[in-house]
Amino acid sequence: MKPAPFVRHVPRSLDEALKILAEVAGDDGRILAGGQSLVPIMAFRLAKPAHLVDINEVEGLDKIADDGQTLTIGARVRHAAFHKPVTANPLGALLAYVARHIAHYPIRMRGTFCGSLAHADPSSEWCLTAATLDAVMIAKSVKGIREIKAASFFDGIMSTHLKEDELLAEVRLPLLPADAKFGFYEFSRRAGDFAMSASLVTYRLDGGKMTDARVGLGGAEASPRRIAEAEAQLNGKAPGDAAFRAAGEAASAAIEPLEDHQTDAAYRRDLVKVVVRRALEHSLK
Amino acid sequence: MSAHTKGSGGNGMKWVGRSIRRVEDPALVQGRGRFTGDLPAAHWVRFVRSANAAGTIRSISAPDGAMVITAADLKGVKKITPMLHKFEYRPVGQPILADGEVRFVGEAVAAVVAATEEEAEDIADLVEIDIEDAAPLVDSRAAIADGARQIHAEAPGNVILKGEAKTPGFDDVWASAAKIVRIDARSNRQNATPMEARAAHAAYDSVTGRVTLHCTTQMPHLMRTAIADCIGMPESELRVIAPDVGGGFGQKMSLCTEYVLVTWLARHLKSSVGWTEDRRENLIASFHSRDQYITLEGAFDKDAKLLALRADVLSNVGAYSCFPTTSGVEPLMAMAEMPGPYDVQQYQCLARGVLTNTCTMAAYRGVSRPVITFTLERLMDKAAKAFAIDPIDIRRNNLITTFPYKSATGLDYDEASYRQTMEMAVEAIDVPAFRTRQQAARAKGEYLGIGFATFSERTGYGSPAFAARGMAITPGWETVHVTVDPSGFVEARIGSSPHGQGLRTTLAQIIAEEIGVTPDMIKVVHGDTDTAPYGWGTFASRSLVISGGATLIASRKIRAKLLKIAGHMLEAAETDIVLEDGKAKVAGTDREVTIAAMAREAYTQTHRFKGEIEPGLSESGTYDPPGTFSNACHVAIVRLDPETGHVKLERYLVAEDAGRIINPMIADGQVHGGVVQGIGNALLEEIIYDESGAILTANLADYMPPTAHEVPPIELHHMETPSTQSVTKAKGLGEGGTIGPPAAIVNAINDALTPFNVEIDTIPATPQRIRALLRNAERAP
């Protein structure tokens, strides 16, 4: 459990970081952010990057900004930054609630929001958040800037459409309507473990009926995504057991379940049904 | 939380029974511990391990210039071949590095030697092993199926061990039963996961030609004997030191091939060589345990009185036999101790150890008892259900209440409190209040359950008990040397090898009590074969009973000698002298002399003794007791989420009796730690192999020990039934904590599952398994 040899680069500015990344990308170069995913897989030698571009000293990447439309989260912003709401918009409370479910305290002190997205673990709470809220990823390289929508960002288990020489410089999350409701629920066997299924939901109420429903699902398929079939069970209905159950059933039927040694397909579908319904129930609390 | 009914000062003793602080802790909690992996070495080893579960090695290729040791280099080094002289046992040998054949994923095939651990790992990445695959046998049932490939030529049918027992008259009693109740229990495989994985450091001394091996072990002397045997060197040329050891739990009482290789290399290179195992290696290639299928049937009369038990134990022992206990350790313990705390005189058992292409089995805290207690306690709950009586009542009907008691397997149970600890637990948990709460919860669609486990636990057993297994290596006794030095301070050298159990504190309490000094004047020395007397180390809940007994015996001799010296110095009759507060006093007078002055006299003024007292103040004691049985009742209350299968432990209570308690705080700590491991066993921890023999749980995200979040407060209640089979009156309690949880928790889960009409008899009782049962029940018409 000793990583293979590598060279660590410590750029101070974004330009410098992008330049080094462009040089080393072809030679198995990788960005090192919080290191909470990359370092373990290097220790297992599942990854043997020859170069690490350590972005922890890069100026300007540690900002969180709320411009009244969007919340912008820089590449050095840690999970722990969200322990308290970062904005008065309901999004602040949503992120604070979700953040508590990520790993354990020491890991949240180092791991980054953008690093989670770049790493693209199917169970990542931030990947689920980005997918549910239709985040926009800002990828930068020496060649320029690309904006990538969440729906076309993830590319299966631990894989994204970021290019080798691109740095995910920031993530933009649209603020929620002031009257938005949200709910979140995840299931894992031990506290702090990766979720075996997780769901994040938001909606508004219009005359007592749900509208603009978003049902995001993580940890159940290769990538987190919104489940249109479940959303259809909510829009136009009153929030409550009947609609919530229907949404859970719809999500459970809609997925292509991931399987592993502690979760076969049937069990994953069971969990999806429950996490979606419980996330919706949480929205009423 | 802990309630002590007796002891704690109420016993008329000054040091025994007090929760004094552990002398071990200040260094450990301040990061000043000294562990094997802290030592610098000139060379570091990285093992290249087999990625194939079974097959023949075609070739091993190493990068140019690298030092890579393979079996071909180890000519003359003997295989590890543990031996049993009883039962049907087939000795099989384990080469130090795979020789021609590989038998499990993780088996060491080559050893890379380099200047740093990093470099060794880099080179190991480049070593290529070409293996011609054979079809692996992972499950014990597959391995004993007709026509299964033979894993070792010496063991036909892959059965390495077969033990059988049957009491006379069994068949008639069986035929007379009103009801036969049966359980098919499955215990999945576990790893003991000590916090410190294995590590060894061997250094050659060019002046003496000796090698000093530091290693993380529970039995330094036997390591010396065994490694010297393998290498073919005099034991006097090997010194083994167990420095601070970060947990062992049985995994570190077995000889591992890696330690032999590191010692051999130090001699070969005439230098120092280190190896520190990483967690992945520990999970795939150290030792595993508890992989068993047990079918147990109980024959009951019409009043639910147990008449007879019939057991079939199938224990998956992995690819080789562990040394010194052999692969008999699990199946033979299961066979001998299956009847547990119940009065049952008819018994039949078939116990088999089965070789497979998996990591070798070795003892893990509790050994077979967590599994047999789980099986037997599930059986009792099933029987209660079959007779429509309360699970507590069926235990009341059947627990042994008169002692001494001879079990159907010939074990002598000493005085204990099986019934009383259960009643104590029943009262403390308040069963009626729970049942009311359970009913109210069910009405809201919430599912609570309560489960009990009563068990007895053989502890502190000496060589006669071990001899029943016919081991070529029969452990048991302990020797302790107690010396009062000329300054009046005391040193006790012990053959046990504590590694977290607090023996340096508790043995000091025993000595202090006997000779009237304070514990802070006493040093307990252990873990170095050059300074400690030959002994068997620390395992099997033995050290406090056996080393403690030897300590008491030696201390009594010191006491007798002190009285003699005091008699001489104070010109008084020995019978008039009391030893206390570091002094000998003539009762009823103000004449006294300090122990320090007596000690000084014993070394430097011996001419005054006129030949009546031998010089010096050093005595030794040896103890080899028959064994004593501790007992406990564990109770779990769980909350079951039927939609996810998740089980939350709401409450966990232990009522326990380990005879006289020397230090209640340390006793509590032992129970707490054991219960936590038992919770892992019941709910979380499982080594999973796929069909190819690869391990899917090779890190601590996939192999899941409980964390603080999963452990409820543990409530402890103690009783003290002083043992007549132990000179200190203490019984052992190192393993008891781990034994109860699988039974108590899974009984509680089944209680919660009652409305759904499904039962789970598999550990760990994972959410996936529970959900599968419920899903099938939901689908059933």
Ligand SMILES: Cc1cc2nc3c(=O)[nH]c(=O)nc-3n(C[C@H](O)[C@H](O)[C@H](O)COP(=O)(O)OP(=O)(O)OC[C@H]3O[C@@H](n4cnc5c(N)ncnc54)[C@H](O)[C@@H]3O)c2cc1C
């Ligand atoms: C025990 C444990 C439990 C955990 N549990 C959870 C959990 O429950 N939920 C969860 O979501 N996570 C969990 N994690 C992972 C943790 O949240 C990580 O912090 C996160 O996945 C990655 O963020 P990081 O900053 O540490 O990235 P790093 O580990 O530094 O990098 C991860 C990957 O992303 C790339 N990368 C990082 N930043 C960028 C960037 N700005 N642009 C392009 N590529 C980039 C790296 O090159 C690397 O490939 C856990 C980790 C551990 C060790």
